[in-house]
Amino acid sequence: MPMQKNSTDRVDPRVRRTRALLRTAALELAAERDVESLTIADIAERATVNRATVYQHYRDRDALLLDAMEEEVTRLAHAAARCPLTRPAKRTPDELVALFRHVGTNATLYHRMLGPGGAARFINQLRDLLAAEVAAQLPPTNAPADTVSLRTHYLAGAFVGVFTQWVSLGDDRPTAEEAAGAVWALLRGTTTA
The missing domain is CATH 1.10.357 (Tetracycline Repressor; domain 2)
Structure with missing residues (x-):
């Protein structure tokens, strides 16, 4: 789940785009191979972002x-x-x-x-x-x-x-x-x- 945010905060369009990229990458990889073998690095690479960016949005895989x-x-x-x-x-x-x-x-x-x-x-x-x-x-x-x-x-x-x-x-x-x-x-x- 995305990290908690105040309900009055607007979500920056860049944040929405990054999360969408990460979700898409995760689903694509999950459809291709065993979920347990997926790593944050794999998802970040598919989404074309760095690992630190993933952790800015999600606490774990x-x-x-x-x-x-x-x-x-x-x-x-x-x-x-x-x-x-x-x-x-x-x-x-x-x-x-x-x-x-x-x-x-x-x-x-x-x-x-x-x-x-x-x-x-x-x-x-x-x-x-x-x-x-x-x-x-x-x-x-x-x-x-x-x-x-x-x-x-x-x-x-x-x-x-x-x-x-x-x-x-x-x-x-x-x-x-x-x-x-x-x-x-x-x-x-x-x-x-």
Whole structure:
């Protein structure tokens, strides 16, 4: 994440440009190779800035990656929000298929970020955002807040786990429609052929 600034401060256009360069460089490199192997020096070189400049904007590599992925995580969370989890079990919601298509379109990046060499902060942020979207879809209940929180994080963790496995299969993975159908069957407690 970018270093904290006073909300009344204007962000200099040069700062915005530099951060944009750094985010782009980080995402490009994350799509090309293992996230754990990325260094600040690699990102600085790709962004055509020096290492000191990177540290003026981010405290470490993971903070930069998290900021770079924030838009993607938000996009995924919004896609998840459109996926109604309370529909009848008969038919897989189109929104769930669209969610898998979104992840599939960005499969290389998700594979790098969610895989064994991925960034833990990214995974935690993704899970927390998905849990918030799941919570918004659950019908009101008298259950204690802790119980609801466990349920929402269980479902969010399941989505993160499914996405992680699905993108790791590469070209051999099931289609978005097949994956969504299998996940929908699991969510609804039904079976698929």
